[in-house]
Amino acid sequence: MxxxxxxxxxxxxxxxxxxxxxxxxxxxxxxxxxxxxxxxxxxxxxxxxxxxxxxxxxxxxxxxxxxxxxxxxxxxxxxxxxxxxxxxxFVRPFADAEAALRQARQAGYRTGVLSNFSLASLDASLHAAGLAESVDAACAATVIGASKPQPAAYDRIAAMLMVEPHECLFFDDEPICVAGAQAAGMYACLVDRRRQDSDVAAGVIHSLEMVPAVIERLAG
CATH class of the missing domain: 1.10.150 (DNA polymerase; domain 1)
Known part of the structure; x- marks a missing residue:
């Protein structure tokens, strides 16, 4: 894939x-x-x-x-x-977030944010967290009129990134949203920061430092 x-x-x-x-x-x-x-x-x-x-x-x-x-x-x-x-x-980035986005861009991937955030200022929050420069497109549910796990939400971010859903790798901390991405045709991975380690084969990671490992497994 x-x-x-x-x-x-x-x-x-x-x-x-x-x-x-x-x-x-x-x-x-x-x-x-x-x-x-x-x-x-x-x-x-x-x-x-x-x-x-x-x-x-x-x-x-x-x-x-x-x-x-x-x-x-x-x-x-x-x-x-x-x-x-x-x-x-009061919006803070996780320690691994900026590097994950930056490295993805450097590797040639387009990067997006899809949030069920109920305010319209998603872009401003990403700027405040120091992440906006490494994000190509961001969608807040209240703005696009669709929320995860509705298929339309995933279709919208894929369209904004000018790719097909099956060309996207999606990361979320809610299983229902991961399942929604998979139903929309995306490869999806659960981010569980409570864990001490990752199970890449099972599609569960504990840190965004594991994003390259997920990509490598998918490519293999």
Missing amino acids: AIRALVFDRDGVLTYFALAEAAAFFRPLLPISIWEMAQEWQAFGEARGFPTSVDDERRFFAAFWEKERARHSLSPAQHEALLAFDYTQ
């Missing part, structure tokens, strides 16, 4: 969210925990609809923080600080 493109999920594969730092940021601004705020944010998004563009995302956040201001009787200073919040400052 000739692989021409590598596609990665973002959360859990390329990046993680610095929860402790985010919790410290919100602690003086909200009388609830970050987990409770996340539940309110999810409910708000499901009721309103998650943003499908960067401009819509700005309106989304403004409306959400206004709702939080009224719900929790926040002060003007607290509300102003929330309006200035930029979630990308």
